[in-house]
Amino acid sequence: MQGSLIDSLARQGITRRAFLKYCAMLASMMALPPSAGRAMAEAMATARRPSVIWLPFQECTGCTESITRSHSPSIEGMIFDLISLDYQETLMAAAGHQAEEALHATMKSNHGKYLLIVDGSIPLGMNGAYSCIAGRSNVDLLKETASGAAAIVAMGSCASYGGIPKANPNPTGAVSVSDLVKDKPIVNIPGCPPIPVVMTGVLAHYLTFGALPELDAKGRPKAFFGETIHDRCYRRPFYDQGKFAKTFDDEGARRGWCLFELGCKGPVTYNACATVKWNGGTSWPVESGHGCLGCSEPDFWDGGSFYKALSMPADPLKLGGAAAVAGAAAGVAVSVANRVKKGAAKASHEKATLADLEK
Ligand code: SF4
Ligand code: SF4
Structure with missing residues (x-):
């Protein structure tokens, strides 16, 4: 049974004071007023954990490694306790049919409310056959999961802009998330790999304010890419x-x-x-x-x-x-x-x- 974030941090030896300091740092990095740090801490400590579906597509797993193995134990890692990571095939214990059932159950019970994280590009060549999960192409999976998402995080340069798979001559016909999804809020967190604390900042902002942060012309959070x-x-x-x-x-x-x-x-x-x-x-x-x-x-x-x-x-x-x-x-x-x-x-x-x- 999982307790609050504060309890979880305490078990890892991270004090409430250190957490408040971290939230103040995040708020300052995101150019938010000083009071936002405390608001973030309170929101994160009490927020209902949003359901998250994380789909790794045509990628090298570097983004997942970056976010989950940055330095341990990390406050960034602890903040992942705040989300309910209901599907991530690299990290989840379930496999095969069990994993697919978890995906469909999450999509059904949290329709319109879950956060979708994508890392990797989406290959369109050969009718999407270059990258499939459970016999379904990445493009099909993206369209299906995006339709019920509240918002999408394109994590890493591949999901954000096509990245290395899209490099000339782009043999798989790789495209980015925003090339395919036009009707959902999307935040790009590019980088090869992306910086873990940027991911944390975007999640903290979403939990605190219920919306994605302000973006630049390339869909990146201005606070970190300004x-x-x-x-x-x-x-x-x-x-x-x-x-x-x-x-x-x-x-x-x-x-x-x-x-x-x-x-x-x-x-x-x-x-x-x-x-x-x-x-x-x-x-x-x-x-x-x-x-x-x-x-x-x-x-x-x-x-x-x-x-x-x-x-x-x-x-x-x-x-x-x-x-x-x-x-x-x-x-x-x-x-x-x-x-x-x-x-x-x-x-x-x-x-x-x-x-x-x-x-
Ligand atoms: S220094 Fe440049 S190439 Fe290196 S991780 Fe940062 S943005 Fe990427
Ligand atoms: S000053 Fe500019 S050009 Fe020189 S090393 Fe730093 S980023 Fe690169």
């Missing part, structure tokens, strides 16, 4: 000074200089890695010495070499002030705010998409 990696990167001062590592083991790399010339896609990638970090806040790719690959943007796999610098001015010192430059081949105007001048630290930077710049 700024580029570059906007918040700790190596940014070196970019502004024109100090770039030229190889992964040169003196610049050893000194922690900017990785732009080694192909970093941080300037055109919206995600929260630079602030939230990974593995319980231990580190993140750029801090580990590798440029951002742009994994939370559509078509990131087809955006050109991960090790080729973006086709934009590499040396901000040569910009000489705020300027608009043309993206090389595409002729796309790229707005470049001058971060060199003192006092311009909050200016928004490059606004072109990864695909625009790399065409």
Whole structure:
């Protein structure tokens, strides 16, 4: 018999105070007023656990690994106690007919009320035969489960935008959730894999307010995808000074200089890695010495070499002030705010998409 979240946290040695602090942090990350942290904590501690159906489609299981094995025991993990995960074929004990019965029972008894989480893309080629569960194609399953869902979470870049399965030449005809479902609220949480705390934040918001958070033009929660990696990167001062590592083991790399010339896609990638970090806040790719690959943007796999610098001015010192430059081949105007001048630290930077710049 499962008790309240607070009881569950206490059993794991996590105090009420730590939980309140965590909720305050979530509220602040989502740009909600300070009072929202306490409201979130109260709502999560008392909310009726919403039924969740989680369908893994054409994917590598990296998203599931990321969310469930981030660091243990985690408050993020505990928050999953707040949902009733009624179907997830990778995690559930049941298998075969028992599992399918659980799916249909959940869809029937919670029609119009359950949350649907999808990770993986949906292959349309060969009439959907590339990926089937219990003899049914992913596309059929998605249409059936989406019809009774209150809202859908597309978790990871594959579910959000097609991801790696959709990469050229897209042999399975992979598409995203929003390519197929047009009549339900959908939140995209892209990333390859997505950041666990972003998932927690979206769930906490849904439990507290009964609605998905505010989204950007690509369907992502603005609270976590409102700024580029570059906007918040700790190596940014070196970019502004024109100090770039030229190889992964040169003196610049050893000194922690900017990785732009080694192909970093941080300037055109919206995600929260630079602030939230990974593995319980231990580190993140750029801090580990590798440029951002742009994994939370559509078509990131087809955006050109991960090790080729973006086709934009590499040396901000040569910009000489705020300027608009043309993206090389595409002729796309790229707005470049001058971060060199003192006092311009909050200016928004490059606004072109990864695909625009790399065409
Ligand atoms: S280009 Fe990459 S490494 Fe350099 S400041 Fe921007 S995000 Fe950081
Ligand atoms: S740093 Fe870039 S490539 Fe790495 S996880 Fe974050 S968004 Fe994805």
